[in-house]
Every structure is written in C-alpha cells, then in structure tokens.
Amino acid sequence: MPDLASFLRCRALVALVAAVGTAVAGAPAAEAAVPPTQLYACVAAKSKTLNLTTKNAKCAGRQKKITWVVEGTAGAKGEDGKAGANGDAGAPGAAGAPGAKGETGTKGETGAIGPAGSPDSAQDVLAKLLTVDGAGSALDADLLGGLPASGYQQRVSGTCVAGSYVRSVAADGTVTCETVKAGLKAPITLATNDTDDALTLNVPGTSGARGLVVDNDGPSAGVFAMTAGNAIWGITESMSNAAVVGDSSRGEVIVGRQNGAVCEQNVGKCNGLGAIVGRMDGEGGYGVRGFVTDPNGGIGVLGQTGISGGKGNAGRFENTNASNPNNTLEAVTNGVNGTALFVQGNAGAGATAAVFNGRVQINGDLTVTGTKSGFKIDDPRAPAQRTLTHTPVETDTMTVTYSGNVRTDAKGRATVKLPEYAETLAADWRYQLTPIGTFGQAIVEREVRKGRFVIRTEHPRTKVSWNVIGVRRDPQAKQHAIDPVTTKSADDRGKYLDPQLYGQPASRAVTEQAAPTTPAVDNVKLPSER
Template sequence: MIVLAFISALPLAAQAPAENTNAQAATVEAVQIEAVGTITGQGTTGRIAKFTGTNSIGNSIIAESSSKIGIGIATPSSKLTVQGSATNPMILGNNTGSGAGVQGMSTGGFGVIGKSSRTGVQGICTGSVGNGVWGSAPSDTGVFGSTSTGRGVYGNATGSGGVGVFGQSSAGNGVEGSSPGGTAVYGNGILGVFGQGNSGGSGVYGNSSTGVGVWGDSGSSDGVFGRSTNGTGVHGMANGVGVFGEAGSYGVIARGSVGIYAAPTTGNTIAGLFGGNVQINGNLTKSSGSFKIDHPLDPANKYLYHSFVESPDMKNIYDGTVTLDEKGEAVVPMPDYFSALNQNFRYQLTAIGAPAPNLYVAQKMTDNHFKVAGGKPGMEVSWQVTGIRHDAYARDHRIAVEEDKGKERGLYLYPAGFNESKGKAVGPTGKLFADQSPNLENVASSQ
C-alpha cells in the first residue's frame, strides 16, 4: 500500500532572543504531514510504473535494464530499443521548424541504421525541394546500404524531373556501389543513377569482384549516361573489359570533339578491338593499314599481313581479263554504276601469251564500257581501269593531301620516330604525359 501525503507549513510561536544580545526574534515553522489518499497496485522489477486508475498503478510498456531503456521489450539491447508491431511508423519525429525530425549521430559507427525484411530506411520528401534521404560525412560514407539479396540503397523519383539516387562529392565518390557477386549500383528511371563529382572525384563509382560494377538499364533512353566538362564522361578500367556495352541497337554511343578515344597501356597492346563488321560514316585516317589473317599455309601457328594500297586520290581500281575476237578487238563492260561513281579514268593493258605491240584502247569509257583493239584474234588481254570517286560524299569531303598542323604544331603522331618524348604526342595521350610526366601505365593504374 502506498500512502499519498502532502506537506504543509504551520508557524510556531516566536522565541525571545537570548539575554545581552542584539539578535532579532526568529520564527520557526513546524512541518505537518496529512494523508489524503491511498494507492494500491503491483509491478514487475525493471518496469517503469504508470497510473492504471485513479488510485492504482501497474506496469507500463517502458522497461529499464542494465542502464538501457526498452519500449515494448523487457530486455533492451541498445540504449533505447523500441519493439512491437504497427502499420504506422514505430518512431516518428515531427519537427515543424527548420531542424531535423530524427537525427542519429555517432563518433565512430553509423548515425542511423535501418534493418527490415523490406525497406531498411525510407525517406519521403513532400515539398518541391528537398531530399527523401540525405546523408553527409566529412570523410566517410554519407549513406550506406547493405543487403544479402535485395537492394542496399533504393531511390525512387515519381516526378518528371526527379532523381532516384543523387550522389555528390567534392573530392571522393558521389555514389559508390560494391557487390561481391551481384549488382553494385542499379538505376531505373528517367535518370536511373545520376552522380556528380568535383575536384577530381567520381560522380558514380562502381566496384564488383565478380559481377557488374555499374549497371544501367533503360527502356527507351540511356542505360548509363556520363557527362564531363573537362574530364571523362564515362571511364572504365579493368583487368578484363573496361567498358562493355550491349544492346539491341547500339552497345556504346560516344559523342564529342573526339567521340571515342582509346589508348593502349603499353606499346604491344591494342587500343581498339572489333570482333565483327565496322562501319565508319566519315573519313578513316590512319598511319598505316593492313589485313591480318590466319596464315593459309600454317593457320595454327602463324598470321599473314598485307598492306593497303594507298593513293593521294580517292581512287577505285577495277581489273579483269578479256579475249579478243576475230578482229583482234573486245568490248569490256563495266558495272552500271561505274560512270556515276567515277571520273578521270586511267587504263592499263597487258597481252598474255604473246607480245602485242599494237594493243591499245580503241574507245574510251562510254556508257560504262570501253573497247580494246590491236591484238591477235583469240588473244587474252589483262586490263586495269582506275577512276576517281565523284559521288556526293566524295565531292564534299575531298582528302587534303597536305595540311598545316595548326594548333597541333610541334606535336607528333609518332614522336618516337623523330626522337621526341611521348609528351609531344598528339591527342589525350600526349596531354597525359605532358601534364603528369609518368608513363602511360602508371597513369592508367592511378585512375
């Protein structure tokens, strides 16, 4: 039984001061205790009591154990543990001011951890500006998500201009995904994943030991889109495939002053490798050219190379053989597109089997054929005709045989051939060596 009482102060009579003193009379108050009611009840050790009625108490849902507080649990595992089943939020922080509704802070661990069979942490922003979930860390991870089979971090933007997951970093990685066997970062939406990095950092960084570092999937737009004002829009580096693109139409699309730039890490490796047909809707400029095939006589052990035939003109070559008639003449037909494609024809004739000093072109190209005469009846003649292209594209894109280097003056396509350093190379490779001065292998490994 508990007795509820209150204390009242009643004054007592003042006592006279002692003799021969100047002390003033003092007033002493007496304390009187009056009982006004009785409360009954019982509880469990460690449970915080509460009023269960006007004059009774009992257990509340709050417990204290080992300096830990539990709500809905008798043996809390954390300083504050809330446990139960509810359709509404278990913990709700509502701040009508400018501060945080719920804030978690830690000097060495995680500020806030969310764990669930579905969504670990969910943030909803109802305003026109703001963030559903926002994480900030001076030197570590702003938002960290981990899952065994689901999504570590999932962002969903329903608006036309929203971003599902946005990562921004002044020096490190805006968004980093790591997966031992699955998808490190997966984005699906208008902007599946958008990352912005400043001061040398990465907008989006993905790392996977066996799976996909960064995977972009889009139904009608870009699976992965990278844009940079001064650096690299999308940079891929790996012991295997640095950047891999696969699609029903275009695996990789690149656009810029240089759409795609590729450089080998060493002189013996390959900047670009294509395992199928290659189409170039423009001029192909190269230092040399050849074909490479398995050697016909030893295909298992050797390759065979042949060089291209070069010309300062956009020249086509046609050749064949023809047999002269009883007059020692022959008409050589050409394809029906020949005159529409070519102009400025050149002829070569060679008699086969016997000399033919009088062999000549009796009639130049007319209506896509020319005439040979001056040989012996039945003689076989080898012929060759060349023409300069004058189709629409060739007329608008004539090859400039000699060209001033302009802004590339002092740089070289092949600096080693002129005893110049690699920093004098034309293009991004030369800039890397000129700015950073290591070899290209070190540049690649430092990225």
C-alpha cells in the same frame, strides 16, 4: 723662383685677403677670437694671379703653392628675435580634494496631531497602495521616473502547446514558444510488427527542416543499415530532387560493394549481380548518368580494372534482348573539334587500342595514321600456325579500279564492258594492257564511253589482261576531297602523329590525353571492415 718684386706683390695680396676675412667677420670685439683657418693658393708670377686651392691639390705649370693662416675675432651679438606664438593649451589638471562636510541644519517643529479617522477598508488600503504618491501610497512617482504603461510587465496571457516551452515573455504578456528537442541516447531498440514502421518522422514540407540529422565526427558510420531486404530505400516525387544524395568535399561520395561472400558459393557465382545498379523504368531516361561541371575537364563515368589484382573488364555494354534494334553503345559529341570516342592503347607494351569482332560500318571519313592492314586472316596453308596480312594501296587521289582478262577476235579487237555505274562514279580513266602468251602490241583503240572501251592487239585472238583506274567524281568525293598536304591546327602544332619515329617522347603525340587518376577505392572502408 719668382723675383723679389713678385714675392712682395704676393705678400700684399695675402694681406688683402686677410683684411677681407677680417671685414667679413666684423669689427673687433671683446669676444673670443675665431679659430685660425689655413688657406692654400697657387701663385702664377707671369700673370700676377693667385688661385685658391686645396691642401692636397697640385699647382699647374710653373705656379707655386703658398699657404697662410687667416685669424679673426668673433662678431658682436645680434639683436634678439621676436617672441614666438603661444603654444596649445595644456590638459585640464586633476580634480581637487572634496570639501569639508557642512553643519547639520536645525530640526523643524513637530506638526499638530489631527483628529482620529475611521479604520480603512481593504479596498481603501489597496487603492492607496496602487495610487502614485497619494496618502499611504506604495508607489513613488520619483522612483518610477515617469515610465509609460508599456514599461511595466503586464499579465502573462500567452500559452504554449504540449511538447513546447516558454522561451521568452514580452511586456504585453505574449510569449515565445520553442519545441522540445528530444535527445535519443543509445542503445535504443524500436520494436515493430510486420505491418507497422519502427520509426516515423513527419516533417512539414515547407519548413526546410530535415527529418533525421546525424553529425558524426568519428571514423565510424553515420548510418548503418543491415537487413535481409533493401538496406536503404529513398523515394522522391519531385523532378528537381533525388531519392538519395551523397555529398563529399574530399572522399568518395557513394561506394557500392558486393563482397561475394554468398554469391561465390553458388554454381553461377556472381554473374548478373552489380555492386551499383541503375534502373530507369520511365521512357527516355537513363539508367546511370554521370556528368562533370569542372571547367578544367574531368570524367563523367570511369570504369577501372586491375585494382587489388583484379583482371576483369573495366566496362561492358550488352544488349540482352535479341529483338532490340537500338544501339548498344553510343558516343556523341556536340563540340566543334571534339572527339566522340577516343580509344588509346599502350603502344609501348604492344597493347591493342580496339578490336572489332564482326562487321564494322563507317559513315563518314576514315583517317588512319599508322600501318593500314587491309585484312588479316588465317594462312590457308597452315591456319593453326600462321596468319596472312595484306595492306591496301595508298594514293593521294580518291580512285576506283577495275580489271579483268579478255581475248581479241579474228581482227584483233575486243570490247570491255565496265559496271553500269562506273562512269557515274568516276572519270579521267587510266589504262594498263598486258598481252599474254604472244609478243605483240596492245592498245586502247577507243576510250571509255557509255560504259565500254575497245582494245586492239597486233595479233588476232590474243589474251589481254587489262586494268583501268578512274578518279572519283561522285558527290561524296567532291564534298570530302583529299588535300594531301595540310597545316596542323594551333593545338596540334609542335606535336607528332608518331613522335617516336622522330626521336620525340610520347607526350608530344597529337592524340595524347592525360590518363585518368585512379580513385582510392581500396582505401574506402565499409562499416563491416572497421
């Protein structure tokens, strides 16, 4: 506990704080007193200081917390502030009530009657009527308001030809005509003979109008043609136009169907008939042309089978003319990395991607990623029950191989002659010699030179089986040299030639392509089915 002197000094300090509070509040006045204020402080007796604090704070060290109340009176009222600027003008008030009606003026004197005139003729009466503000005029200048002559309807001078009507009349008397659009109401029967057309529509070539417009919002056919001849025949003489155009934003554009109701009754059935036939009689044209403009990709022509249980071929290309030397099917790509022909089979189901029955010629490189079967033939021992399959030898170098048997002479030497083109085709020869029937050594005494090499055996008159392998050096081999290890392209990186062998799904295959979607051909109903 602090001593008495320290306590008195604290009391004096409290009094001083109270006095300062009173001075700040201003001199005492008659106004109401300011509400009392509770103050808190920590007293340090050693340093003789007083530190203000809060109600809930704790004093440090040996300091003691004290509290007191400061109470003062309200200060005097300050001077009034300056007047503010004028506000915006208010909105106009409502209109006042109408004033009282004024008194009626006095009637003027009646004028004297003039002398009687002679009767007006019909021409005079008409002239007065047409005179503006003249004696007896029927036209009032004030009423007309000074309108020019162009403001009055003049005599109608225009006419419309037969089959049209007056749409509007201009102030100068000219007219605007409009052709009568005849409305046809069903049912309509147009009879014709063997030579005349039942209906002819003539449309000017420069008008841009259509000869026949059918706007049908219902499910039935817009145009239905049934005939023993051609149902629809379109002709155009412009290379920029088409004889028949179909356009659709959702459904199939053109669907052709041969229902087989009649051809199935014939012996040959429907052979030779096509649901859609494209024929080109001009030189250099196409019988059927399909193209895609979608930048995301698409299919120009799609042939499908299996729909509605069908089991036919999805597509067929056939040369029916034995004297035609041209290709039956051509696949060409102009892309840098594109594939001219891509054939894919369902490997999981054991399907075969492609089968060639006949000779096959490849002009260019041949790359095989799967098992290479050199040939597959009927097993001669049991041709009706088994087949034989052989695979070619695989190496990372393009080589040629020649082999044969030779017998050495009395001196144990033999000369082997290779084909005359062998040294032009290959070099860097590798040799293999095997003596037959006699133990002994066999060596190459002289390597290939001028199309020959010499064998020498330990014993004379020894039969030797020989085999030589040469590395190709012809221009094609140099141009298309094999690089055993290559880095996959950016598009193929992360994919596999055989993903299943590495535990990966088929979608990770390099040659994987999206399967074409099946158009809803079965959902298209022809008019006869509705």
